[in-house]
Amino acid sequence: MKRLFSAFAAAAVVFSTVCTAAPAHAENIYEGFVLSYTVSNKEVSITGCKGNDVMLQIPSELEGCPVTSIAENAFEGNKNISICMIPDSVKAIGAKAFSACPNLTTITLGSNVAKIDDYAFTACPSLLYIDVNKKNPTYSNINGCLYENGDTLLLYAGDKNAKIYEKTAAIRKGAFFGKADITSVTLPNSVKTIDDHAFSGCLSLKRITVPDSVTKLGKGCFMSCNSLQSVNLGKSVTEIPENCFHSCTSLSEVSFTDNVTSIGDDAFYSCAGISGIYIPSAVKTIGRDAIGKRYDTRSNASENISGFQIRGEKGSAAEKYASEQKISFLTGRDSRGDVNSDGKIDSVDASAVLAEYALLSSKGKGRFTEAQSKAADWNGDEKVDSVDASAILAEYARVQTL
Template sequence: MKRRYILLLSALVLFTGAVIMTGCPAHVQPQTQKYKVTLNSGKHGSVTVNPALPEDGMVEAHTWLSFTAQPDEGYEVDTWTGANRNYPDNTTATLTVMADTTVSVTFKRIGYSSEKQKYKVTLVQPEHGTVTVKPALSEDGMIPQHTRLTFTVTPEPGWKVNKWTGAGIWQDKIGYDVENNEVHLSVTEDVIVSVTMIEEGKADASLLKIDSTGRLTGVTNKYRLKGSLALPNTVTAIGSEAFADCTDLTSVIIPDSVTSIGYNAFYLCTGLTGVTIGNNVTEIDESAFSGCHNLTSITVPDSVTKIGNFAFSGCKSLTSVTIGKGVTKIDMSAFSRCNKIETLNINCKTVPYLGMTSLKELTLDDNVNEIGEQAFYSCTDLTNVTIPNSVTKIGNKAFQGCTGLTDVIIPDSVTEIGKAAFKDCSNITGLTIGKGLTTIHDEDYYSNEFPFDGCNKIEKLNINCKTVPRLNIKSLKEVIIGDNAAIINGYSFSNYTSLTNITIGNNVTTISDNAFSGCTGLTDVIIPDSVTEIGASAFASCT
């Protein structure tokens, strides 16, 4: 009976279990739990993980991770957090993932306790100054972490701070005073603190950017470039916009090693008052010194062959300019808007139009061969000009409108005078023309382009050229024709009614047709023995 009962009970249990299993879904598995593992490593070392963490850091529960630290040379593991360090090997630690965990490791210098971490602070004393530190550095220079140090420099007379390194490094940013005599440092690592000094008023040449070819391409910080600057001899060229907008630059010495000054090189250097250009510069490019408002004088050396367009445009304080003999091309706007230039010394072979209408004093040196077209057009304040014996040609309108001129001597070397060369120089009273003149341009009586048209105060003329041309100077009262003259051209002095006295040189052979016709003021004429021919009406109507 007992055995039967047990069998029935077992059958019942099996039946009940079958019913329950029949009601459950097939193949359902519980979801795997994951946790986020984050890894942080401090300075002076790195950490690897095995197995590697996925990108999102999510790791399955119960995963066993092994961490291995690699300290930098001279450092060792200090602390692990979030993982179990393996003793005695501090470089490894393990973790069985059971929750979100951050694993961190820090490093320390070998031989120092993390509780009293120290770093070495080295002070380099500058030339031309002395630095003190508070609190004072220990003999070994080892300073506890996070100690705040104050460095103070006392410059020698005539010197100032140029730049700190190692301490107060934030001052290198634009807008901060890099010339501070006092800076601070919070000790967080080994550091060398130094300061460089610079003479008062001198700019820091270490700010210059110079490429491998010697080309100066710019400056690292234009706001720190202050005072006078002497470029090093390693510079071979000054590139485009190299010093543009360096407004605190006051003077520049360009050495002989430099051969060219590029486009906009010193554009808007408004503080610049003086520039020395080296003797090997051959080209001053377009707008090189444009807008240098305080530049007062400039000397262009003999080596320069070209001065570009607008090279000195807008240099409104420029009063004196010297241009050497090597210049073969000056673009016409090179000195535009330079309205205070009063003195010009120029020695190039051909003097071009410069637009310097404010000129008062002009020196043409012995290398000048030609005074170009409109070279000194309308320089109304110019009162005196000496034309050297090297000049052979005076171009069209070269001195037109120079109303301040009172006396002009054209030397024997001049062979050609262009049309309207001295037109409207209304205050010239004395004129001397040397013996070399052979060509007077535009002798058309009705052209109004004679070289001296509008010069209505010239009363005396000394002329000694081989052939005396027609000049159309009707105000003349006295004419002296020198012994070099051989021919007096037709109509040369026709209708000069104010002419009262004429001296004809002893070598004149021909007085051409109408040469003195209508000279009603003449009362006495001596024709020398040398004259062999007198043209028709040569003295007609000399009543």
């Protein structure tokens, strides 16, 4: 493949090496691309391009002026670029500069890039590798991913089973945004913050465990992960922010501690599968349409999810929210299946139900308390039998696959 800017030698004959009084907005034709740019204070900012070549090599100078920045949205949505090479002269890359480039696989960053704005390379599902000049003091390549200051994951590039570098302290905005092939993510205990929309649009992600080290979740950080089934939030999370799990339509298991004090607007919007969720009394505020709501295309407005239930305690914010939204509210936790009250459903519970059923069948009287009998009656037919035991085992198996 020809180099994109092999015409530079010829261009040097035409243009002076001294930065001249160039027009504020200009275009230059190079092999495969027509680059548009602006000149200000004798520095060039690339603003976009036209063309269909696959390799984009940003020039280090144009018309004798150094190319020092790539503007916001400059190459957003470009469907042709596969390889992007950014020279040492570039100091800044604007927001969404290369966002939503579906075929971009490789990025090379020069030694002087000192600022990369939010979402600069997000929603690039084919991105596999990022190379950073080793002399760059701000950005680096760790395990093929782009890091800022050695501990902030700016952009993930890798395979579908993501294992995050063990010294990562923060996951920045949009780090995994639109990585539709990601099926699993392992977060180390070093992570403290997960920023806005960090995992939004990870369409194949099925489960996530947020470690106890994480103290802050950003807005919409798991939004539109529509295969996400199971979420376990660590004990240091105190707020579930707005849009956090918006449109996670497969979500059926959510676990969080009594340390959570607020649930933001639309946090669980369109999450029908978590009907029956228990919201602890520690939660003092629940935002607009936070849970039990979905969008009705006929009325162009939010509506209650049919049959949705919220569990909680009397006098709690959960009860108040359910009442205001006209959502069914039940007092206390759902103990169904948890016969031994250890907070989980497993084979021990199923075995206990089978043993109780054997006693009832042979002697007509069992050993369960009233509460245990209620928990054992999975199908609600007011008796404890092998059908309940089988159902509890099936539920245990289902949870294990999440």
